[in-house]
Amino acid sequence: MESPPEVVNFGKSIIVPSVQQLAKQPLDKLPPRYVHDFVSSGLRTSDDSSLLSVPVIDLQSLVSGDRMDYELERLHCACKDWGFFQVINHGVSIELLEEFKREIVDFFKLPSEEKKKLWQQPDNHEGFGQLFVVSEEQKLDWSDMFYITTLPSSLRRTQLFELLPPNLRETLEAYSVEVRKLAMTILGQMAKALKMDSEEMRELFSDGVQSMRMNYYPPCPEPDMAIGFSPHSDADALTILYQLNDINGLQIQKEGKWVPVKPVQNGFIVNIGDIMEIVSNGVYRSIEHRATVNSTKERLSIATFYSSNLDSELGPAHSLVGPNNPAVFRRMPTEEYFKEFFARKLNEVGPASTLLNPQNPPQFQRVGMEEYVKDFFSRKLDGKSFLEQMKGAENGADNTSI
Template sequence: MASSIFDKLQVEFIDQDESVQVVADTIGSSGEVPERYVRHEIEANIVIIDNANCYSLPVIDMSRLINPDFSEEEIAKLGSACEEWGYFHLVNHGVDAGLLQQIKADITEFFRLPLQEKKAVAIPPNDLQGFGHHFFFPKEQKLDWADLLFLVTRPVEERSMDFWPTKPSTFRDSLDKYSLEIANVSTKLFKLMAINLGVDEEALLGVFKGQTQSVRINHYPHCCQADKVLGFSAHTDGVGLTLLLQVNDVQGLQIRKDGRWFAVKNLPGALVAMSVTFLRVSCFRSHQILTNGKYKSIEHRAVINPDKGRITLAAFHKPPLSCTIGVGPLQELLMKGEARYKTVDVVEFTKGYFTAKLEGRSYLESLKLGV
């Protein structure tokens, strides 16, 4: 249950009763954004737009990854994507097209419900799961322009069903099925990454055995002053692998590489019959540690559209908190050089990640050796 997770972490999560959708509706097309949402740093950022003449993000084909005739070449592309970007589009991933349609429809319908109905699954004080605005924030912290629904989805026994919406009626069933299919995709990717890294598959999969999967379903309302707010502050995820489903066709994802921000286009035609959908795969913090720095930990953020709301579903996969295996470089990689990161257990890693996020500093940097 979520409460047992935070008993272990001893991190305080504060309830926030404010809905960004209500704020957006209140200011309308001409009102002023409340100061607590205004992000002055955006003005100083130069953003590079994704186009054929500028740059192109990697596209990885799962059907080629598992096809003996093409797997060697595609696995090499997978490794290059993780090393250079820490990010790639995944196509032909095998998730049922009908299921994708259903989960997108259910999520969209949930966020269209009146606020009082959504608050039936509101995040309680000092907890994580449910509908709300923010997990935690000091009073001086700027707020993100987003409402969210956060749920632990796997293992099944870790679910808190009180926070799973019953409206629409198909929501629980479609999320259950989606979580299983996405878990299977993540397992395949972990195996293929192990091949690319030249390590034993079980060594990498062992870290994620009994992996915890959670989902953060994000609704970023439109804002008439979109250049003043951020949907999600710049961050890297404290997990091993994130799979992101774009629920509608509104863009807003940006990633940071070599000190510059890159706007990410949705990938037209990436999923058959789902031309406005893509799955994003990111090799984040614990992968950077496990791979001894070989795979990148990519910083990313969400920006806001002035005319349309954006909805996404991010599925996070990480080792269980009960895992006794330390999060540190894989031994096979240490044979090729000295360790660049400390080894910490999963609870210590997760607690340090949240604490560092609250204090606005990089936890990953604090785990480096010899610095």
């Protein structure tokens, strides 16, 4: 009998106060740990949204009708040039979206004593809190989040699921199934656009790891000095975001500017993650993005992260590489990718030693797990992609420790 898959663990985290509770106090100024210098000193925000607007893809036209080829080319260009797009006519029930919205709003309104039962534990990243705080000096984001693994069910933390309000748990189950269907449809269309073997894409993601992060961004006394979610790129394949209210905050990096994203009604915002950049052999881009905050209004959203199967091999799609199109990234088992990048028990992350030899030198440096976690989760990425941070051999990094 096969043993169940190992639950991926990000490691220990320092518990921090709830920002939602903090924001209820009469604050004139931000507490020092929430003041970010890069907010005011970094790239400027685009002031012409008419010229820079995230593409909107009509999924119904993409999968059927006489506009399929046209919409497929638009999807391909969006993934190459933007790394972001919005999806309308996606097939997910509006009634389900509205019900999920109500449940999440009520969830964040739970009394603090109820939330304590769902708070992150020191050795576990799932639950209420902020994602991986590793030091008392670390700058914090002006937000609370609830993070949970949803699929496959064998990876779930059953105790956490059982503590959820029954109506939320039921709606979460239905939503996770529908968003998985949407993710697989989008991935199938990406395979077409890339001229990638569709079966290869299906095998890579058919039983993919799915997790969700519910985000709450309270009103902020000094929004120009705070950040809701610091600049980062996502480590998954696809992120599907549903915004729960009409307060804008998501911004993406484009042409040297931060471009605000205005969600279309009842649509989803989709972005390419690092895994998809690897699978596409660098054709599709995992783009840095951030969340800003508002002085008077709260903002709520839910992000669904979809990654490859744990038992698959991660690397550029075989059907996309050849003598005239060499692989940009190395190959690695997905489970090893997760373990080496995220597992608490490892001391280092970097290319798997078993994949390296003189003819196959590393592209990424090895770093201590604590250093990696601080770089990736400390909200101090200052806009740099994780993939760029980890590149090593061809950029003069010292690989003598490998």
